[in-house]
Amino acid sequence: MLRKNSSRKSKYKGGTFAIVASKYNSRYVDAMLRAAHAELKRAGAVVRVVRVPGAYEIPVVVARLARSSRTTHHAPRPVAILCLGVILRGQTVHAAQIGDAVSRALMSIQLETGVPVIHEVLLLESQEQAKARCCDPKHNRGTEAAQTALEMARVMAGLAAELDDDVPF
Numbered sequence: 001m002l003r004k005n006s007s008r009k010s011k012y013k014g015g016t017f018a019i020v021a022s023k024y025n026s027r028y029v030d031a032m033l034r035a036a037h038a039e040l041k042r043a044g045a046v047v048r049v050v051r052v053p054g055a056y057e058i059p060v061v062v063a064r065l066a067r068s069s070r071t072t073h074h075a076p077r078p079v080a081i082l083c084l085g086v087i088l089r090g091q092t093v094h095a096a097q098i099g100d101a102v103s104r105a106l107m108s109i110q111l112e113t114g115v116p117v118i119h120e121v122l123l124l125e126s127q128e129q130a131k132a133r134c135c136d137p138k139h140n141r142g143t144e145a146a147q148t149a150l151e152m153a154r155v156m157a158g159l160a161a162e163l164d165d166d167v168p169f
Helices: 026-042 055-066 094-113 127-134 141-163
Strands: 016-022 046-052 080-088 117-124
Touching (some): 016 026, 016 141, 026 046, 026 141, 046 055, 055 094, 055 117, 080 127, 117 127, 117 141
């Protein structure tokens, strides 16, 4: 069952977030990107968007952003990274292979770096499913990804303060 987006308000404000979004299936990804960007901006966040050709290219950019030094003269390290993409299943196993590879890579990067990586690279059966999850404001997974990123940034900031460590978020 398709779950509606909640209208939850995050207690986390500000911060720098990165969105890595695929250009492939742009109709759907662009709709998620717009929704995620708007939700983060409402929270006062600085948002950096990086576009990549397809879903398979997302993890290498996420790894580079997550492993970046804490702060550069250009931009601080993101407190969370949102990954947006749409993979439509075809008649071969290729889509499932891409989806599995991306999922494994994103989890690995998150665990290795301690930077929350929000996974909204959707493996879907049809354009109808993509339209429902990406273009409908009530169910837009970009909004949900941004809300999750804000919540994870809050959780990680709380842990850093509680543990009194030097993690930058």
